[in-house]
Amino acid sequence: xxxxxxxxxxxxxxxxxxxxxxxxxxxxxxxxxxxxxxxxxxxxxxxxxxxxxxxxxxxxxxxxxxxxxxxxxxxxxxxxxxxxxxxxxxxxxxxxxxxxxxxxxxxxxxxxxxxxxxxxxxxxxxxxxxxxxxxxxxxxxxxxxxxxxxxxxxxxxxxxxxxxxxxxxxxxxxxxxxxxxxxxxxxxxxxxxxxxxxxxxxxxxxxxxxxxxxxxxxxxxxxxxxxxxxxxxxxxxxxxxxxxxxxxxxxxxxxxxxxxxxxxxxxxxxxxxxxxxxxxxxxxxxxxxxxxxxxxxxxxxxxxxxxxxxxxxxxxxxxxxxxxxxxxxxxxxx
Numbered sequence: 001x002x003x004x005x006x007x008x009x010x011x012x013x014x015x016x017x018x019x020x021x022x023x024x025x026x027x028x029x030x031x032x033x034x035x036x037x038x039x040x041x042x043x044x045x046x047x048x049x050x051x052x053x054x055x056x057x058x059x060x061x062x063x064x065x066x067x068x069x070x071x072x073x074x075x076x077x078x079x080x081x082x083x084x085x086x087x088x089x090x091x092x093x094x095x096x097x098x099x100x101x102x103x104x105x106x107x108x109x110x111x112x113x114x115x116x117x118x119x120x121x122x123x124x125x126x127x128x129x130x131x132x133x134x135x136x137x138x139x140x141x142x143x144x145x146x147x148x149x150x151x152x153x154x155x156x157x158x159x160x161x162x163x164x165x166x167x168x169x170x171x172x173x174x175x176x177x178x179x180x181x182x183x184x185x186x187x188x189x190x191x192x193x194x195x196x197x198x199x200x201x202x203x204x205x206x207x208x209x210x211x212x213x214x215x216x217x218x219x220x221x222x223x224x225x226x227x228x229x230x231x232x233x234x235x236x237x238x239x240x241x242x243x244x245x246x247x248x249x250x251x252x253x254x255x256x257x258x259x260x261x262x263x264x265x266x267x268x269x270x271x272x273x274x275x276x277x278x279x280x281x282x283x284x285x286x287x288x289x290x291x292x293x294x295x296x297x298x299x300x301x302x303x304x305x306x307x308x309x310x311x312x313x314x315x316x317x318x319x320x321x322x323x324x325x326x327x328x329x330x331x332x333x334x
Contacts, residue, residue, distance in 0.1 A: 010040050012048070018284045019136050019292070020048040024055040030063060035070035041293060042071070045119070046218055049299035050136040052284055053291040064123040064313050065089035067291065072119055072317035079178065080113050080192075081171045082163070082231065082255055088313060095303065095312045102237060104303035106137050106277035107230035109296050109316065112161045112210050114192050114325060117316035118217070120301065122292040125311040127285070132306030134292055135283035136299050139223035143213060145276050146224065150269065154212035157260025158327035159228045162253075165204040169244075170254040173204060193326060209260050214324050216298050223298055229273035232257045232265055260327055277302070286312065297322075 013021040022044070027033035033056070034041070044051045058064050068075055068091065075091025086094040098104050110116050122134055143151060165173055177185050185204070189196045194208045212226045233241055233256050244253055258264055277300065294301050297320075303312075 010037065010044065012044060012051070014048075017282055019050040019052050019282045020044065021284065022051060022053045024053060026055055026057045030056045030058060031066035031070045034067045038071050042119075045293045045295050046298075049138055050282070050292065050294045050301075053293070054287060055289070056291050057289040058123045058125065058291060059289070060125070061088035061092050061313060064125075065092040065315070067123070068092065068121045068315040068317070071121065071293070072315075074317070076117055076316040076319055077178075078110070078316060079176070079188075080110065081176050084171050084175045085314070091315055091317075093314045095310075095314055098303065100132075100307065100310070101305050102240075103305050105230045105235050105274055106135075106281070106300040106302045107227040108139070108225050108300050111226050111296075112208055112231075115319040115321050116325070117296050118318040118320040119316070120294040120296045121315035121317065122294070123313045124286040124288055124290045124292075125313065126309050127288050127290075128306035128310035129308030130306060131304050132310045132312075133283045133285050133304045134312065135281045135302045135304060136294060137277050137280045137282065137302075139225055139298050139300055140221045141280045142276055142300070143222060143224035145280065146273070150272075151213060151224070153259065154226075154228070156327070158209045159212045159226050160207055160209050160258040160260055160262060161227070161231060162251075162256050162258065163204075163206045164248065164252045164254055165206075166248070166252075166254070209327060211322070211325050211327050212260075214297065214322050216295075217320060217322065219298065221298060224300075225297055228257045228265065229270050229277070231255045232270045234265070234267040234270040235274065286310075 010022055041051065058067065078085065078093065083096045085096060088094060109120055173185060174180050177188055179185060186196065189206065194206050197205045199205055212228060214223055214225045216223055229235055233253055
């Protein structure tokens with residue numbers, strides 16, 4: 001059955017370079033409305049990759065949490081976070097802290113984990129005076145637009161995320177793993193295909209190899225699915241990168257990405273990835289009360305620089321272990 005037939009009662013606006021938009025009259029009881037239209041909303045997200053719902057009038061974290069829960073059921077706790085978030089309601093988080101004048105480049109949330117959230121939920125309580133859009137990009141279109149030689153290498157080898165945990169920058173061990181107990185952290189790493197090393201100073205260094213190209217579990221579309229550019233050193237502003245390298249050294253950066261065989265990724269490759277994302281970006285400025293639903297596997301998202309106060313709440317749901325989420329020997333031999 002086509003996804004659109006399931007969602008027929010809801011009329012969606014499709015506009016060039018913008019996400020699909022659904023306008024609703026303020027229903028009064030936003031959680032009840034979300035529950036009544038749950039199947040149609042989920043079908044539209046699968047069909048379009050992202051759906052912006054305008055008119056719900058979302059006001060606070062508890063209401064947002066109720067709307068999220070009615071759409072998707074149980075929300076996921078975040079694990080392996082690269083930066084700390086504030087918990088505002090059960091399963092509802094603040095946006096990742098990031099300098100307002102710096103973009104958060106396109107990425108798929110937690111694509112370096114084994115059990116990835118297949119649905120991202122965002123709610124805007126306060127829209128920035130300037131900028132601050134949560135933009136989206138179609139992962140199949142990005143894959144097709146990238147040079148075949150580059151994507152074929154990543155498809156063979158996967159991509160490698162390296163992390164160095166310290167007490168000064170990024171998420172702490174407790175914020176990332178939910179505990180500071182070494183044995184518990186080691187058990188988690190073994191269960192989630194993460195190689196780990198405790199350094200002499202007691203800090204933790206990890207590596208995890210994941211697939212860069214996966215098939216969507218519902219549509220079967222091949223998707224460029226990773227955080228290669230976003231978590232790479234060359235995406236950082238030059239002054240931030242220089243500071244971190246001076247402080248921690250090339251091998252001590254809080255996070256970095258490499259080719260699956262461990263080879264460094266050049267600055268020109270990261271620039272190419274980010275420029276390709278930009279060419280396929282769809283953006284719509286936030287309005288207070290908006291709800292944005294994103295298929296996290298078919299669609300990347302970003303956060304653009306902003307001025308003024310901005311409050312966007314985040315939920316993650318529907319964890320899914322992708323069948324092709326890790327590179328296999330067979331893939332490496334192709």
